[in-house]
Amino acid sequence: MENNIPKMILVVMGVSGSGKSTIARLLSKALGWEMREGDDLHPAANIEKMRHRIPLDDEDRRPWLAAIAQVIDTWRQEDQAGIITCSALKGSYRESLAAGRPEVCFIYLQGSKKLIQSRLAHRAGHFMPPELLDSQFADLEAPTGEERTVTVDISGTPEIIAEHILSKLRQLT
Numbered sequence: 167m168e169n170n171i172p173k174m175i176l177v178v179m180g181v182s183g184s185g186k187s188t189i190a191r192l193l194s195k196a197l198g199w200e201m202r203e204g205d206d207l208h209p210a211a212n213i214e215k216m217r218h219r220i221p222l223d224d225e226d227r228r229p230w231l232a233a234i235a236q237v238i239d240t241w242r243q244e245d246q247a248g249i250i251t252c253s254a255l256k257g258s259y260r261e262s263l264a265a266g267r268p269e270v271c272f273i274y275l276q277g278s279k280k281l282i283q284s285r286l287a288h289r290a291g292h293f294m295p296p297e298l299l300d301s302q303f304a305d306l307e308a309p310t311g312e313e314r315t316v317t318v319d320i321s322g323t324p325e326i327i328a329e330h331i332l333s334k335l336r337q338l339t
């Protein structure tokens with residue numbers, strides 16, 4: 167139990183630029199839970215595709231989601247809490263990550279295309295081109311009403327968003 171929050175596995179999700187890495191790092195610091203960057207688990211071909219401004223499809227994402235599930239399963243086997251970033255845009259992807267893994271809780275970073283576009287315009291040193299944002303929103307199936315999901319608005323500062331998530335997680339149990 168950290169900050170009155172029971173051990174769980176958080177999947178920080180949302181479109182590119184919604185703040186997954188930023189917020190996951192803050193949550194990891196606050197909770198002392200290990201954080202993994204989902205971006206690091208893409209096959210090289212996926213990174214190349216995105217670099218060339220080609221959106222990923224279900225087939226491309228299959229091995230990536232499997233690698234994310236593997237990280238989650240390692241934490242489960244070790245009875246560890248953890249935080250991983252993953253866009254998890256579609257309901258079917260979330261189902262594949264959550265099925266048989268009751269420790270998983272999704273944190274959905276919700277924001278408008280306009281706001282996220284403006285943040286991506288200022289992000290440097292990332293392989294993901296801002297031009298792919300339209301395709302991210304086209305694929306997004308927001309997790310409205312799904313179980314074990316916390317939705318937060320991303321218009322505030324990272325610190326406010328993280329605090330908001332922590333307070334919602336405290337109310338989950």
Ligand SMILES: Nc1ncnc2c1ncn2[C@@H]1O[C@H](COP(=O)(O)OP(=O)(O)O)[C@@H](O)[C@H]1O
Nearest residue numbers: 181182183184185186187188285289322323324
């Ligand atoms: N709440 C926020 N307020 C202002 N800028 C933010 C906020 N969250 C993230 N950013 C900035 O927006 C950009 C995208 O955030 P990032 O964490 O890389 O998103 P993602 O991991 O979802 O692609 C980064 O430049 C980051 O510093």
Ligand SMILES: O=C(O)[C@H](O)[C@@H](O)[C@H](O)[C@H](O)COP(=O)(O)O
Nearest residue numbers: 181182183205222227253254294
């Ligand atoms: O199509 C997808 O499922 C996403 O694009 C996912 O692959 C991830 O979001 C990228 O790796 C970009 O990285 P950021 O989300 O960190 O911009």
